[in-house]
Amino acid sequence: MDEKRSWAVTEAFVRLYKEGLIYRDLRLVNWGCISRTEMSDIEVDYEDIKVRTLLKVPGYEKPVELGVLTSFAYPIGGEEIIVATTRVETMLGDTTIAVHPDDERYMGFHGKFAIHPFNGRKLPIICDAILVDKNLGA
Incomplete structure (x- = not known):
């Protein structure tokens, strides 16, 4: 988002939080790509998908x-940090990269910043155990 819209979104969330309307x-939040809103757990069909699977999704031909x-x-400077996701399009909204503090592959990145390739934003690398x-995507 551009700076004006980003500020407006942040302002809206802060106001909603202060008014006790969000917390x-x-x-995780269930997000409906078609409805463009969040959904409750009772609206979501959970299925543990472990391999490449093609599924019919409402709103897609x-x-x-x-x-x-x-x-x-x-x-990151002359290096790089590799991340994995099931929804690559969400990387456009990335603001932080989280690594496991005990994962030896990322020990040298703790507290550093990566650069977002599309907007140049600095993404802090944080640790979250x-x-x-640390075994997912390895």
Whole structure:
């Protein structure tokens, strides 16, 4: 987002938080790409997909590929840090990169910053032993 819209989004979230209308927690939110809103857990069909799977998704003409991790690299000086995601399009909104503090592959990156390849934004690299699975994507 451009600076004006980014400020407006931040301002809206801060106001909603101060008014007690939203809260911050350590849980994921179910986001509907078609409805462009969040959904409750009762609206979501959970399926543990472990391999490449094509599924019919409402709002899409062709089946959507699920169960695939896509890896890409963020530059850090002369090095790079590789991240993996099931939804590569979400990298446009990345603001931070989280690594497991005990993962030896990323020990040298703790506290450093990567550069977002599309907008040049500095992305802090933080450590999180709870939400980062050091074996996922390895």
